[in-house]
Amino acid sequence: MLRFLFDTIFMVKVAYNDAPQPWQLGFQDGGSPSFEGIVELHDQIMFYLVIILLGVGWMLGSTIRKFSVHHNQIVHKYHNHGTLIELIWTITPALVLIAIAFPSFKLLYLLDEVIDPVITVKAIGNQWFWTYEYSDYVNDTGETIEFDSYMIPETELEPGQLRLLEVDNRIILPVDTHIRFIVTARDVIHSFAVPSLGLKLDALPGRLNQTSVIINREGVFYGMCSELCGILHGFMPIVIESVSLESYLLWLSSQNSPPYSPLQKPHQFPKLGNPWGGIGTPSRGKRFYSTSSSSIDFATSSNEEPLPPLHPWFVTGLSDGESSFIISINQRGNGWTVRCSYELWLHTSDLSLLHRLQSFFQVGSVNLRKSRPMASFTVAAIDDLFSVIVPHFTNYPLQTQKRSDFLLWAKVVELVHSGSHRTESGLLEIVSLASAINRGVSDKLQTAFPNFTPYKRSLIEPCLSGLSPNWICGFTDGEGCFDIKITARGSGSYHQVECRFRLTQHIRDKVLLELFISFFGCGKVYIRSNNKAGDYTINNIPDATNILVPFFDKNPLHSSKLLDYLDFKQVVELVKSKQHLNPEGLSLIRTLKASMNNGRRAKD
Structure with missing residues (x-):
């Protein structure tokens, strides 16, 4: 109460201490x-x-x-x-x-005392990670919300994340709610401890211990395994994120949860619509991954029509533009861990498209980056990579040189899936494959594996038959740009308006850029002065009117670039009718130009 009065009178915003600090002598701030x-x-x-x-x-x-x-x-x-x-x-x-x-x-x-709990979370200790299960939420096939939580290696931390404390999947819980934790272990004795919440409970194999907690404020609370459990005992952090009840319900909907929550009776549950249509699409298997939900912006219209599923070639085109095939090799104790993942990053304005991508694959998670307005669709479970991601890109192959990365990455996924990464020869082969993907391997890995032989990347030869309209739309959503250039002519007496459509790629995909000329039957390829990238460009009104606009009217985009295209199309019509030559028309074009691309994101 005194703290509340102090904050109210002096307008002070309290920064709570929910994680251990260097040379800390007192307690962390209480959260329960x-x-x-x-x-x-x-x-x-x-x-x-x-x-x-x-x-x-x-x-x-x-x-x-x-x-x-x-x-x-x-x-x-x-x-x-x-x-x-x-x-x-x-x-x-x-x-x-x-x-x-x-x-x-x-x-x-x-x-x-365990008061009648509203939510039950089961925490299972493993060597050396935690598994969490939300036992209250069961779908028609008997599957629950379940996910593993690993510590994020120091080499993969983002600015603001805490070393040895941050995890890839947090426990998400609502504030002011009776929550029961059931704690057990699969192998040896662990201990589930979160100091700020007053939680410390031993996790014993073959035995269930329980405790309850009420979190009385929003925040992120950090804990650790507090029972010596092996060589990596110090690398089992626990992160609990408390959010408002509304945000928790939205998080549940993003986890493919049942159609109602025990927090509300079925007839009381709000009809939460979303941009990708409906709540709780079924998921493949029994593994779900958490989504940081406090900043997600869901649509709230209850009568919103479900959007059609994404076309497989659209997904491949979008992946050609924005995805990454990642291999992370880190040392833990005397051994090495290999983590494979497929990631696709977009601006937060395209969050709904990421959820549609998650619905398409029926695996993976959508996560927000707190330091930047970016969001990602990530698949990291090796079974999902092997049975879903690899078959998709095998049946619908990438068209850029990124396919070389995928082919090498797919071999690593196969090795990890078969368990070969646990052998010395298999690990050496994985390092050799990883050395040819993206930026290669670190100096630390090169020192640890001096005898590895780097694989050679194969050169991908794109063909015109691989450029389907759906692939073009996906690639445009990833790498395309619609922009307007206004140039004063005749000492400012009139203005030239140029409507430009561009697809940009690395210089190694120059052949692909030239194939766009054959696909559209117009446009040119310009190589940039640094000779590292090129642009396929359509910048004249006849080609935009007769070819570009009809194409994207028939094959609409799925990202926020659709809004840029609609403004672009309106400017094309204004220029075609010569309205840019009068002040009113030019003013309207300037207004449309200001609202496109970065201007639209700044406004949002």
């Missing part, structure tokens, strides 16, 4: 009534300790000073027994223990 009770009991006991310390210290000092042999040689001969003082030093500790015992018993009872 349980922890606040623990801190209060600590303060009460500390009061008695200080009083006892001062009293005993004073008596000891006085005895040493007054009854020293240097002051009186025979004073000790006259002191035998003191009934009063013996009663005092017997009764006083008993009273202190009673004063400590009552609040202690009360707190112990409240910590062990």
Whole structure:
């Protein structure tokens, strides 16, 4: 209450300490009534300790000073027994223990009491990661929301993330809700501990322990495994993110959860529409991945029509433009871990497209980057990569040189899926494959594996038959740009308006850029001055009117670039009708230009 009054009067925003700090002597800030009770009991006991310390210290000092042999040689001969003082030093500790015992018993009872929980989360300790299961949410096939949570290696941390504490999948929970944790282990003894919430519970194989908590504020709370469990014991962090009830429900909908939550009865559940149509599309397998939901912007129209599924060639075209095939090799103790993933990053304005991509593949997760307005669709489970991602890009092959990365990456996925990465020869082959993908391997890996032989990338020869309209749309959503250039002519007496459509690629895909000329039957390829990239460009009104606009009218885009295209199309019509030659028309074109691309994102 005092903190609330202080914040209200002085308009101070409190920055809570929910993670360990260097040279920290005190407690972390409490995030639950349980922890606040623990801190209060600590303060009460500390009061008695200080009083006892001062009293005993004073008596000891006085005895040493007054009854020293240097002051009186025979004073000790006259002191035998003191009934009063013996009663005092017997009764006083008993009273202190009673004063400590009552609040202690009360707190112990409240910590062990599991009030009728609204949400149950099962935490399973593994060597050396955690598995979480939301047992209340079961779909028609009996599958629950379940995911693994690994520590993010130091080499993959983003700015602002905490070393040795950040994980790839957090526990998402609502505030002011009774939550029960059931804790167990699959192999050895672990301990589930989150200091700010007052949680510490042993995870024992073959036994279920339970505790409850109410989180009373939004925030991110960090914990660790607190029982020595093996060589990587120090690399099992726990991260709990508490959000509002509304954000939690939205997170549930993004996890392909059941059509209703135990937080509300079915007839009370709000009809949450979303840009990709409906809540809770079924997922492949029993593995779901968490989505940071506090910043997700969902549509709220209850009568929104479901969008059609994405075309496979569109997905491939979008991946040609924006995806990455990643191999992460990190040392843990005396061994090495290999993590494969498929990632596709877009601006947060295209969050709905990422969810449609997740719905297309029926695997993976959508995550927001907190430091930048970016979001990603990520698939990291090796079974999903092997059975879903690799077959898709085998049946619908990439058209850029990125296909070389995919072919090498797919071999690594196959090796990891078969368990070959656990052998010395298999790990050496993975390092050799990784050395030819993206930016290669780090100096640390080169030092650790001096005998690896780098694979040679194969050169992809694109063909015109691979450029389907759906692929072009996907590639345009990833790499395309519609923009307007206004140039003053005749000393400013009139203005030239240029409507440009561009597809940009690395110079190694120059052949692909030239194939666009054959596909559209117009346009030119311009190589940039640094000779590292090229642009396929259509920049004249007849080609835009007769070829470009009819193509994208028939094959619409799916990202926010659709809005840029519609503005582009309107400018093309204005220029075609010569309205850019009058002030009103030119002013309208300037307004449309200002709202396109970065201008639209800045406004959003």
